[in-house]
Amino acid sequence: MNNEKNLNEKTIQELKKICKFSNNKKDCLVYSFDASEFKGKALGVAWPENPEQVKKLLKICNKYRIPITPRGGGTSLTGGSAGFNSIVIDLSKMNKIISLNKEKKVVIVEPGVVLDNLNSLLKKFDLIFPVIPASHKTCEIGGMISTNAAGERAIKYGKTIDWIKSLEVYLPNGKKIKAKNNKIKDFAGKEGLNGIITKAELRLKEKTRTRSLNFLKFEKNEEIIKKIKEIIKNKNISAIEFINPYCAELINLEAKNYLIIEYESKEGEIKSKKKIEKIWKIRESCGPVLTQKGWIIMEDPKIPLKKMNNFLNFLEKNKIPCFGHIGIGILHPRFQLNQKELVKKMFKKVKKLGGEISGEHGIGITKKEFLNKKMIENFKKMKKIYDPYNILNEGKVI
Protein backbone atom coordinates (compact mmCIF):
# COMPACT_ATOMS: atom_id res chain seq x y z
CA MET A 1 0.00 0.00 0.00
CA ASN A 2 1.12 3.42 -0.88
CA ASN A 3 2.18 5.42 2.20
CA GLU A 4 1.93 9.14 2.92
CA LYS A 5 4.84 10.91 1.29
CA ASN A 6 6.06 14.47 1.07
CA LEU A 7 8.44 16.23 -1.25
CA ASN A 8 11.43 18.04 0.17
CA GLU A 9 12.49 21.47 -1.04
CA LYS A 10 15.61 20.16 -2.80
CA THR A 11 13.58 17.74 -4.91
CA ILE A 12 11.02 20.43 -5.72
CA GLN A 13 13.78 22.72 -6.97
CA GLU A 14 15.28 19.92 -9.08
CA LEU A 15 11.87 19.19 -10.62
CA LYS A 16 11.27 22.88 -11.33
CA LYS A 17 14.47 22.99 -13.36
CA ILE A 18 13.12 20.36 -15.76
CA CYS A 19 9.74 21.76 -16.77
CA LYS A 20 6.75 23.59 -15.31
CA PHE A 21 6.16 22.03 -11.92
CA SER A 22 3.73 23.04 -9.21
CA ASN A 23 3.13 21.80 -5.72
CA ASN A 24 0.68 24.55 -4.78
CA LYS A 25 -2.56 23.62 -3.06
CA LYS A 26 -4.89 24.31 -6.00
CA ASP A 27 -3.01 22.16 -8.52
CA CYS A 28 -2.51 19.33 -6.03
CA LEU A 29 -6.20 19.40 -5.18
CA VAL A 30 -7.38 19.35 -8.81
CA TYR A 31 -4.97 16.57 -9.82
CA SER A 32 -6.07 14.41 -6.89
CA PHE A 33 -9.22 13.65 -8.89
CA ASP A 34 -10.15 12.16 -12.24
CA ALA A 35 -13.54 11.12 -13.64
CA SER A 36 -14.01 8.46 -10.97
CA GLU A 37 -15.29 8.89 -7.44
CA PHE A 38 -11.81 8.30 -6.09
CA LYS A 39 -10.00 11.11 -4.30
CA GLY A 40 -6.28 10.66 -4.05
CA LYS A 41 -3.50 13.00 -3.07
CA ALA A 42 -1.22 14.62 -5.63
CA LEU A 43 2.08 15.82 -4.17
CA GLY A 44 2.79 17.95 -7.19
CA VAL A 45 2.11 18.28 -10.89
CA ALA A 46 4.61 18.38 -13.75
CA TRP A 47 3.75 19.45 -17.29
CA PRO A 48 6.50 18.20 -19.62
CA GLU A 49 6.51 19.47 -23.18
CA ASN A 50 8.88 16.98 -24.79
CA PRO A 51 10.27 13.44 -24.29
CA GLU A 52 13.55 14.74 -22.92
CA GLN A 53 11.71 16.38 -20.01
CA VAL A 54 9.77 13.16 -19.38
CA LYS A 55 13.08 11.30 -19.24
CA LYS A 56 14.52 13.75 -16.72
CA LEU A 57 11.40 13.67 -14.54
CA LEU A 58 11.49 9.87 -14.50
CA LYS A 59 15.17 9.76 -13.61
CA ILE A 60 14.79 12.11 -10.65
CA CYS A 61 11.69 10.33 -9.34
CA ASN A 62 13.39 6.97 -9.75
CA LYS A 63 16.47 8.25 -7.91
CA TYR A 64 14.45 9.52 -4.93
CA ARG A 65 11.77 6.78 -5.23
CA ILE A 66 8.98 9.31 -5.70
CA PRO A 67 5.81 7.73 -7.06
CA ILE A 68 4.53 9.02 -10.40
CA THR A 69 1.03 9.04 -11.85
CA PRO A 70 1.10 9.57 -15.62
CA ARG A 71 -2.03 11.35 -16.81
CA GLY A 72 -3.69 12.27 -20.10
CA GLY A 73 -7.22 13.69 -20.29
CA GLY A 74 -7.96 12.54 -16.74
CA THR A 75 -11.07 10.69 -17.89
CA SER A 76 -10.27 7.49 -16.00
CA LEU A 77 -13.35 6.04 -14.34
CA THR A 78 -11.29 3.97 -11.92
CA GLY A 79 -8.96 6.47 -10.27
CA GLY A 80 -6.16 5.51 -12.67
CA SER A 81 -5.16 9.09 -13.44
CA ALA A 82 -5.71 10.68 -10.02
CA GLY A 83 -2.60 11.50 -7.99
CA PHE A 84 -2.05 9.00 -5.20
CA ASN A 85 0.71 10.23 -2.87
CA SER A 86 2.49 10.86 -6.14
CA ILE A 87 3.64 13.44 -8.60
CA VAL A 88 1.21 13.65 -11.49
CA ILE A 89 2.88 13.95 -14.88
CA ASP A 90 0.28 15.61 -17.06
CA LEU A 91 1.17 14.86 -20.68
CA SER A 92 -1.49 17.17 -22.16
CA LYS A 93 1.12 19.68 -23.37
CA MET A 94 2.76 16.98 -25.50
CA ASN A 95 0.00 17.28 -28.07
CA LYS A 96 1.75 17.42 -31.43
CA ILE A 97 0.70 15.43 -34.44
CA ILE A 98 4.24 14.73 -35.61
CA SER A 99 3.68 13.22 -39.05
CA LEU A 100 1.01 11.77 -41.28
CA ASN A 101 1.62 9.36 -44.12
CA LYS A 102 -1.59 9.44 -46.13
CA GLU A 103 -0.56 6.67 -48.51
CA LYS A 104 0.50 4.24 -45.79
CA LYS A 105 -2.33 5.45 -43.51
CA VAL A 106 -0.03 5.94 -40.55
CA VAL A 107 0.17 8.84 -38.12
CA ILE A 108 2.76 9.56 -35.43
CA VAL A 109 1.43 11.49 -32.44
CA GLU A 110 2.44 12.60 -28.99
CA PRO A 111 0.46 11.18 -26.07
CA GLY A 112 -1.42 14.38 -25.24
CA VAL A 113 -3.28 14.59 -28.57
CA VAL A 114 -7.03 14.61 -27.95
CA LEU A 115 -8.77 11.94 -30.05
CA ASP A 116 -11.32 14.35 -31.58
CA ASN A 117 -8.56 16.76 -32.54
CA LEU A 118 -6.74 13.94 -34.33
CA ASN A 119 -9.86 12.80 -36.15
CA SER A 120 -10.86 16.30 -37.17
CA LEU A 121 -7.46 16.69 -38.86
CA LEU A 122 -7.70 13.22 -40.44
CA LYS A 123 -11.17 14.01 -41.80
CA LYS A 124 -9.56 16.38 -44.32
CA PHE A 125 -7.71 13.38 -45.77
CA ASP A 126 -10.72 11.06 -45.62
CA LEU A 127 -9.03 9.05 -42.87
CA ILE A 128 -10.00 8.13 -39.32
CA PHE A 129 -8.62 6.54 -36.16
CA PRO A 130 -11.58 4.22 -35.71
CA VAL A 131 -11.45 3.38 -32.00
CA ILE A 132 -13.85 5.92 -30.54
CA PRO A 133 -14.71 5.70 -26.84
CA ALA A 134 -17.51 7.82 -25.34
CA SER A 135 -14.94 10.29 -23.98
CA HIS A 136 -13.64 11.07 -27.50
CA LYS A 137 -13.98 14.84 -27.01
CA THR A 138 -11.51 14.88 -24.12
CA CYS A 139 -9.59 11.60 -23.94
CA GLU A 140 -5.98 11.67 -25.05
CA ILE A 141 -4.14 9.09 -27.13
CA GLY A 142 -1.73 8.19 -24.30
CA GLY A 143 -4.62 7.39 -21.98
CA MET A 144 -6.41 5.43 -24.68
CA ILE A 145 -3.33 3.28 -25.19
CA SER A 146 -2.73 2.83 -21.46
CA THR A 147 -6.27 1.63 -20.85
CA ASN A 148 -6.56 -0.08 -24.24
CA ALA A 149 -9.76 1.83 -24.85
CA ALA A 150 -12.53 0.36 -26.97
CA GLY A 151 -15.82 1.98 -27.98
CA GLU A 152 -19.07 1.51 -29.82
CA ARG A 153 -17.52 0.09 -32.98
CA ALA A 154 -15.09 -2.30 -31.25
CA ILE A 155 -16.90 -5.29 -32.77
CA LYS A 156 -15.41 -4.30 -36.14
CA TYR A 157 -12.40 -2.23 -35.20
CA GLY A 158 -11.25 -3.84 -31.98
CA LYS A 159 -9.44 -1.93 -29.28
CA THR A 160 -6.72 0.70 -29.34
CA ILE A 161 -3.95 -1.94 -29.27
CA ASP A 162 -5.12 -3.27 -32.63
CA TRP A 163 -4.17 0.03 -34.27
CA ILE A 164 -0.73 0.57 -32.74
CA LYS A 165 2.27 0.11 -35.01
CA SER A 166 4.90 1.11 -32.48
CA LEU A 167 5.37 3.07 -29.27
CA GLU A 168 8.18 5.19 -27.93
CA VAL A 169 8.33 4.63 -24.20
CA TYR A 170 10.54 5.95 -21.42
CA LEU A 171 11.22 3.63 -18.52
CA PRO A 172 11.76 4.87 -14.93
CA ASN A 173 15.56 4.59 -15.33
CA GLY A 174 15.38 7.07 -18.22
CA LYS A 175 15.98 4.48 -20.91
CA LYS A 176 14.08 4.99 -24.13
CA ILE A 177 12.66 1.93 -25.87
CA LYS A 178 10.72 1.40 -29.04
CA ALA A 179 7.96 -1.14 -28.48
CA LYS A 180 6.90 -3.05 -31.59
CA ASN A 181 4.96 -6.25 -32.26
CA ASN A 182 4.76 -8.37 -29.09
CA LYS A 183 6.31 -5.69 -26.88
CA ILE A 184 3.36 -3.34 -27.48
CA LYS A 185 1.18 -5.30 -25.07
CA ASP A 186 3.66 -4.61 -22.26
CA PHE A 187 2.48 -0.98 -22.36
CA ALA A 188 -0.91 -0.90 -24.08
CA GLY A 189 -3.57 -1.67 -21.50
CA LYS A 190 -1.04 -1.64 -18.67
CA GLU A 191 -2.36 1.61 -17.17
CA GLY A 192 0.99 3.37 -17.07
CA LEU A 193 2.54 0.80 -14.77
CA ASN A 194 5.57 -0.01 -16.91
CA GLY A 195 6.65 3.19 -18.64
CA ILE A 196 5.53 6.55 -20.00
CA ILE A 197 4.50 6.65 -23.65
CA THR A 198 5.99 9.65 -25.42
CA LYS A 199 5.12 8.82 -29.04
CA ALA A 200 2.69 6.51 -30.75
CA GLU A 201 2.71 5.33 -34.34
CA LEU A 202 -0.89 4.52 -35.20
CA ARG A 203 -2.60 2.84 -38.11
CA LEU A 204 -5.57 4.59 -39.69
CA LYS A 205 -8.36 3.63 -42.03
CA GLU A 206 -10.38 5.33 -44.72
CA LYS A 207 -13.61 6.89 -43.55
CA THR A 208 -16.65 4.72 -44.02
CA ARG A 209 -19.16 6.10 -46.49
CA THR A 210 -22.02 3.62 -46.27
CA ARG A 211 -23.90 2.97 -43.07
CA SER A 212 -27.31 1.57 -42.28
CA LEU A 213 -29.05 0.55 -39.06
CA ASN A 214 -31.59 -1.71 -37.51
CA PHE A 215 -33.24 -0.51 -34.32
CA LEU A 216 -34.94 -3.52 -32.77
CA LYS A 217 -37.16 -4.00 -29.76
CA PHE A 218 -37.32 -7.23 -27.72
CA GLU A 219 -39.53 -8.49 -24.91
CA LYS A 220 -37.25 -11.14 -23.48
CA ASN A 221 -33.54 -11.37 -22.80
CA GLU A 222 -33.15 -14.69 -24.59
CA GLU A 223 -34.52 -13.15 -27.79
CA ILE A 224 -31.64 -10.65 -27.76
CA ILE A 225 -29.01 -13.35 -27.39
CA LYS A 226 -30.63 -15.36 -30.18
CA LYS A 227 -30.49 -12.31 -32.48
CA ILE A 228 -26.86 -11.58 -31.63
CA LYS A 229 -25.84 -15.18 -32.32
CA GLU A 230 -27.61 -14.96 -35.66
CA ILE A 231 -25.77 -11.87 -36.86
CA ILE A 232 -22.44 -11.83 -35.04
CA LYS A 233 -20.43 -13.35 -37.87
CA ASN A 234 -21.56 -10.75 -40.39
CA LYS A 235 -18.38 -8.82 -41.24
CA ASN A 236 -20.33 -5.72 -42.28
CA ILE A 237 -21.57 -5.14 -38.76
CA SER A 238 -19.76 -2.27 -37.07
CA ALA A 239 -21.75 -2.04 -33.83
CA ILE A 240 -24.24 -4.00 -31.77
CA GLU A 241 -25.43 -1.78 -28.95
CA PHE A 242 -27.87 -2.60 -26.20
CA ILE A 243 -30.30 -0.74 -23.93
CA ASN A 244 -32.17 -2.61 -21.19
CA PRO A 245 -35.74 -1.80 -20.05
CA TYR A 246 -34.67 0.10 -16.89
CA CYS A 247 -32.35 2.30 -18.89
CA ALA A 248 -34.92 2.68 -21.68
CA GLU A 249 -37.50 3.98 -19.21
CA LEU A 250 -35.06 6.55 -17.85
CA ILE A 251 -34.41 7.91 -21.36
CA ASN A 252 -38.15 8.03 -22.11
CA LEU A 253 -38.37 4.98 -24.35
CA GLU A 254 -40.86 2.18 -23.82
CA ALA A 255 -39.49 -0.14 -21.12
CA LYS A 256 -38.20 -2.89 -23.44
CA ASN A 257 -34.86 -4.29 -24.50
CA TYR A 258 -33.35 -2.61 -27.55
CA LEU A 259 -30.59 -3.47 -29.98
CA ILE A 260 -28.99 -1.01 -32.34
CA ILE A 261 -27.26 -2.92 -35.11
CA GLU A 262 -25.09 -0.85 -37.40
CA TYR A 263 -23.90 -2.12 -40.78
CA GLU A 264 -21.19 -0.65 -42.96
CA SER A 265 -23.29 -1.71 -45.92
CA LYS A 266 -26.89 -1.22 -47.04
CA GLU A 267 -28.18 -4.27 -45.14
CA GLY A 268 -29.91 -2.31 -42.38
CA GLU A 269 -33.48 -1.10 -42.83
CA ILE A 270 -32.73 2.48 -41.78
CA LYS A 271 -30.60 4.15 -44.42
CA SER A 272 -31.27 7.86 -44.03
CA LYS A 273 -28.30 9.67 -42.52
CA LYS A 274 -30.61 11.83 -40.40
CA LYS A 275 -32.46 8.84 -38.95
CA ILE A 276 -29.20 7.02 -38.25
CA GLU A 277 -27.87 10.06 -36.40
CA LYS A 278 -31.13 10.31 -34.42
CA ILE A 279 -30.88 6.71 -33.24
CA TRP A 280 -27.22 7.09 -32.27
CA LYS A 281 -28.21 10.18 -30.30
CA ILE A 282 -30.71 8.05 -28.36
CA ARG A 283 -27.97 5.56 -27.54
CA GLU A 284 -25.46 8.28 -26.68
CA SER A 285 -27.97 10.00 -24.40
CA CYS A 286 -28.03 6.96 -22.09
CA GLY A 287 -24.86 7.89 -20.18
CA PRO A 288 -25.60 11.61 -19.66
CA VAL A 289 -29.29 11.13 -18.83
CA LEU A 290 -28.59 8.39 -16.31
CA THR A 291 -25.93 10.59 -14.70
CA GLN A 292 -28.41 13.46 -14.42
CA LYS A 293 -30.94 11.14 -12.84
CA GLY A 294 -28.57 9.98 -10.13
CA TRP A 295 -27.25 6.74 -11.66
CA ILE A 296 -23.71 7.97 -11.32
CA ILE A 297 -21.54 4.86 -10.93
CA MET A 298 -20.70 3.25 -14.27
CA GLU A 299 -19.06 -0.15 -14.48
CA ASP A 300 -17.79 -2.05 -17.52
CA PRO A 301 -17.90 -5.80 -17.01
CA LYS A 302 -17.19 -8.07 -19.96
CA ILE A 303 -19.37 -11.13 -20.15
CA PRO A 304 -18.97 -14.13 -22.48
CA LEU A 305 -21.86 -14.27 -24.94
CA LYS A 306 -22.85 -17.76 -23.81
CA LYS A 307 -23.41 -16.41 -20.27
CA MET A 308 -24.93 -13.10 -21.30
CA ASN A 309 -28.52 -14.22 -20.83
CA ASN A 310 -27.75 -15.15 -17.23
CA PHE A 311 -26.16 -11.73 -16.63
CA LEU A 312 -29.07 -9.86 -18.23
CA ASN A 313 -31.44 -11.76 -15.95
CA PHE A 314 -29.33 -10.68 -12.96
CA LEU A 315 -29.60 -7.03 -14.04
CA GLU A 316 -33.35 -7.39 -14.50
CA LYS A 317 -33.82 -9.06 -11.12
CA ASN A 318 -31.89 -6.26 -9.39
CA LYS A 319 -33.48 -3.48 -11.48
CA ILE A 320 -30.11 -2.21 -12.69
CA PRO A 321 -30.27 0.14 -15.68
CA CYS A 322 -27.75 -0.88 -18.30
CA PHE A 323 -26.57 -0.13 -21.82
CA GLY A 324 -23.43 -0.98 -23.71
CA HIS A 325 -21.50 -2.72 -26.41
CA ILE A 326 -23.21 -6.08 -26.15
CA GLY A 327 -21.67 -7.22 -29.45
CA ILE A 328 -18.29 -7.46 -27.74
CA GLY A 329 -19.73 -8.44 -24.37
CA ILE A 330 -18.98 -5.13 -22.62
CA LEU A 331 -21.89 -3.61 -20.75
CA HIS A 332 -22.29 -0.46 -18.68
CA PRO A 333 -24.55 -1.19 -15.73
CA ARG A 334 -25.23 1.97 -13.72
CA PHE A 335 -25.67 2.37 -9.99
CA GLN A 336 -26.60 5.08 -7.54
CA LEU A 337 -24.05 6.19 -4.97
CA ASN A 338 -25.77 4.25 -2.18
CA GLN A 339 -25.66 0.98 -4.12
CA LYS A 340 -22.04 -0.03 -3.52
CA GLU A 341 -23.07 -3.39 -2.09
CA LEU A 342 -24.99 -4.11 -5.25
CA VAL A 343 -21.86 -3.26 -7.29
CA LYS A 344 -19.93 -5.88 -5.29
CA LYS A 345 -22.71 -8.38 -5.79
CA MET A 346 -22.56 -7.72 -9.52
CA PHE A 347 -18.79 -8.29 -9.67
CA LYS A 348 -19.24 -11.59 -7.84
CA LYS A 349 -21.72 -12.55 -10.50
CA VAL A 350 -19.34 -11.45 -13.27
CA LYS A 351 -16.56 -13.66 -11.84
CA LYS A 352 -18.93 -16.59 -11.41
CA LEU A 353 -19.91 -16.31 -15.06
CA GLY A 354 -16.26 -16.30 -16.15
CA GLY A 355 -16.38 -12.66 -17.16
CA GLU A 356 -13.87 -9.83 -16.73
CA ILE A 357 -14.38 -7.08 -14.17
CA SER A 358 -13.24 -4.44 -16.63
CA GLY A 359 -13.78 -4.61 -20.36
CA GLU A 360 -12.47 -1.15 -21.21
CA HIS A 361 -12.10 1.25 -18.25
CA GLY A 362 -9.14 -0.49 -16.60
CA ILE A 363 -8.52 -1.46 -12.99
CA GLY A 364 -7.04 1.74 -11.55
CA ILE A 365 -7.71 1.81 -7.86
CA THR A 366 -11.44 1.34 -7.60
CA LYS A 367 -11.40 -2.20 -9.02
CA LYS A 368 -8.23 -3.48 -7.36
CA GLU A 369 -10.12 -5.61 -4.88
CA PHE A 370 -11.76 -7.56 -7.69
CA LEU A 371 -8.56 -8.45 -9.58
CA ASN A 372 -7.69 -12.14 -9.65
CA LYS A 373 -4.36 -13.58 -8.45
CA LYS A 374 -3.17 -14.57 -11.91
CA MET A 375 -3.57 -11.05 -13.24
CA ILE A 376 -1.79 -9.60 -10.20
CA GLU A 377 1.13 -12.00 -10.73
CA ASN A 378 1.37 -11.04 -14.40
CA PHE A 379 1.47 -7.35 -13.55
CA LYS A 380 4.09 -7.98 -10.85
CA LYS A 381 6.32 -9.92 -13.25
CA MET A 382 6.35 -7.03 -15.66
CA LYS A 383 6.96 -4.53 -12.87
CA LYS A 384 10.16 -6.38 -11.98
CA ILE A 385 11.42 -5.96 -15.53
CA TYR A 386 10.43 -2.39 -16.28
CA ASP A 387 9.98 -0.65 -12.93
CA PRO A 388 11.85 -2.51 -10.17
CA TYR A 389 11.46 0.35 -7.65
CA ASN A 390 7.73 0.51 -8.32
CA ILE A 391 7.51 4.25 -8.83
CA LEU A 392 5.03 4.20 -11.70
CA ASN A 393 1.46 4.28 -10.46
CA GLU A 394 2.42 2.81 -7.11
CA GLY A 395 -0.64 1.52 -5.31
CA LYS A 396 -2.70 1.30 -8.50
CA VAL A 397 -3.88 -1.92 -10.16
CA ILE A 398 -1.72 -4.27 -8.04
Added chain:
Amino acid sequence: MSKDIKKCVLCGMCKGVCPVLKILLEETQGPRGRAILIKNNFLEKEAIYNCTLCKACEFSCPAKINLSEIIIKAREELVKKGNETKANKKMIENIRKYGNPYGKIKKGEIPKELYCC
Protein backbone atom coordinates in the same frame (compact mmCIF):
# COMPACT_ATOMS: atom_id res chain seq x y z
CA MET B 1 -21.38 26.41 -2.17
CA SER B 2 -24.02 26.18 -4.89
CA LYS B 3 -26.22 23.08 -4.79
CA ASP B 4 -25.80 22.79 -8.55
CA ILE B 5 -22.06 22.11 -8.31
CA LYS B 6 -22.78 19.03 -6.20
CA LYS B 7 -24.30 17.47 -9.32
CA CYS B 8 -20.90 17.58 -11.03
CA VAL B 9 -19.55 14.02 -11.34
CA LEU B 10 -16.21 15.18 -12.79
CA CYS B 11 -16.80 13.31 -16.06
CA GLY B 12 -14.65 15.86 -17.90
CA MET B 13 -16.96 16.27 -20.89
CA CYS B 14 -16.59 20.04 -20.43
CA LYS B 15 -12.83 19.94 -20.96
CA GLY B 16 -12.83 19.56 -24.73
CA VAL B 17 -14.73 22.79 -25.38
CA CYS B 18 -13.12 25.23 -22.93
CA PRO B 19 -11.21 27.94 -24.85
CA VAL B 20 -8.98 28.71 -21.85
CA LEU B 21 -8.01 25.07 -21.31
CA LYS B 22 -7.32 24.63 -25.03
CA ILE B 23 -4.55 27.20 -24.73
CA LEU B 24 -3.23 26.65 -21.20
CA LEU B 25 -3.54 22.82 -21.19
CA GLU B 26 -3.56 22.64 -17.40
CA GLU B 27 -6.53 21.00 -15.74
CA THR B 28 -6.65 23.63 -12.96
CA GLN B 29 -7.37 26.29 -15.61
CA GLY B 30 -10.34 24.45 -17.10
CA PRO B 31 -13.99 23.95 -16.15
CA ARG B 32 -13.55 20.66 -14.33
CA GLY B 33 -10.60 22.07 -12.40
CA ARG B 34 -12.69 25.05 -11.33
CA ALA B 35 -15.55 22.73 -10.38
CA ILE B 36 -13.19 20.68 -8.18
CA LEU B 37 -11.90 23.82 -6.47
CA ILE B 38 -15.41 25.15 -5.80
CA LYS B 39 -16.71 21.75 -4.66
CA ASN B 40 -13.87 21.66 -2.15
CA ASN B 41 -14.48 25.25 -0.98
CA PHE B 42 -11.10 26.37 -2.27
CA LEU B 43 -11.76 29.58 -4.17
CA GLU B 44 -8.49 30.28 -5.90
CA LYS B 45 -8.63 33.62 -7.65
CA GLU B 46 -6.54 32.89 -10.74
CA ALA B 47 -8.57 29.83 -11.73
CA ILE B 48 -11.88 31.50 -10.91
CA TYR B 49 -11.10 34.71 -12.78
CA ASN B 50 -9.60 33.26 -15.96
CA CYS B 51 -12.93 31.74 -16.99
CA THR B 52 -14.32 33.68 -19.99
CA LEU B 53 -17.94 32.86 -18.96
CA CYS B 54 -18.53 31.72 -22.55
CA LYS B 55 -20.74 28.85 -21.28
CA ALA B 56 -19.32 26.34 -23.78
CA CYS B 57 -18.84 23.91 -20.88
CA GLU B 58 -22.52 24.14 -20.02
CA PHE B 59 -23.55 22.88 -23.46
CA SER B 60 -21.46 19.74 -23.11
CA CYS B 61 -22.30 19.08 -19.44
CA PRO B 62 -24.40 15.92 -19.05
CA ALA B 63 -25.60 17.13 -15.64
CA LYS B 64 -26.63 20.50 -17.15
CA ILE B 65 -24.75 22.49 -14.52
CA ASN B 66 -24.74 26.29 -14.95
CA LEU B 67 -21.05 26.60 -14.25
CA SER B 68 -20.84 30.23 -15.39
CA GLU B 69 -23.36 31.29 -12.72
CA ILE B 70 -21.41 29.34 -10.14
CA ILE B 71 -18.21 31.09 -11.24
CA ILE B 72 -19.90 34.49 -10.96
CA LYS B 73 -21.02 33.61 -7.42
CA ALA B 74 -17.49 32.46 -6.57
CA ARG B 75 -16.15 35.80 -7.82
CA GLU B 76 -18.67 37.61 -5.64
CA GLU B 77 -17.38 35.65 -2.66
CA LEU B 78 -13.80 36.56 -3.53
CA VAL B 79 -14.71 40.25 -3.88
CA LYS B 80 -16.54 40.21 -0.53
CA LYS B 81 -13.41 38.88 1.11
CA GLY B 82 -11.20 41.29 -0.81
CA ASN B 83 -9.48 38.36 -2.50
CA GLU B 84 -10.18 39.18 -6.12
CA THR B 85 -7.35 39.58 -8.64
CA LYS B 86 -5.36 42.78 -8.82
CA ALA B 87 -6.61 43.30 -12.38
CA ASN B 88 -10.21 43.07 -11.23
CA LYS B 89 -9.62 45.54 -8.41
CA LYS B 90 -7.95 47.95 -10.82
CA MET B 91 -10.72 47.55 -13.38
CA ILE B 92 -13.41 48.43 -10.82
CA GLU B 93 -11.33 51.32 -9.53
CA ASN B 94 -10.93 52.67 -13.08
CA ILE B 95 -14.63 52.35 -13.84
CA ARG B 96 -15.47 54.23 -10.64
CA LYS B 97 -12.87 56.88 -11.23
CA TYR B 98 -12.82 57.33 -15.01
CA GLY B 99 -15.99 55.59 -16.23
CA ASN B 100 -14.03 53.01 -18.20
CA PRO B 101 -11.94 49.92 -17.30
CA TYR B 102 -8.71 51.21 -18.85
CA GLY B 103 -7.96 54.18 -16.66
CA LYS B 104 -7.14 57.74 -17.70
CA ILE B 105 -7.02 57.84 -21.47
CA LYS B 106 -7.59 60.53 -24.04
CA LYS B 107 -10.06 60.15 -26.88
CA GLY B 108 -8.54 57.91 -29.60
CA GLU B 109 -5.63 56.87 -27.42
CA ILE B 110 -4.83 53.14 -27.13
CA PRO B 111 -4.92 52.07 -23.47
CA LYS B 112 -1.51 51.10 -22.09
CA GLU B 113 -2.94 48.35 -19.93
CA LEU B 114 -6.10 46.34 -20.37
CA TYR B 115 -7.73 45.70 -17.05
CA CYS B 116 -10.36 43.10 -17.36
CA CYS B 117 -11.16 39.85 -15.60
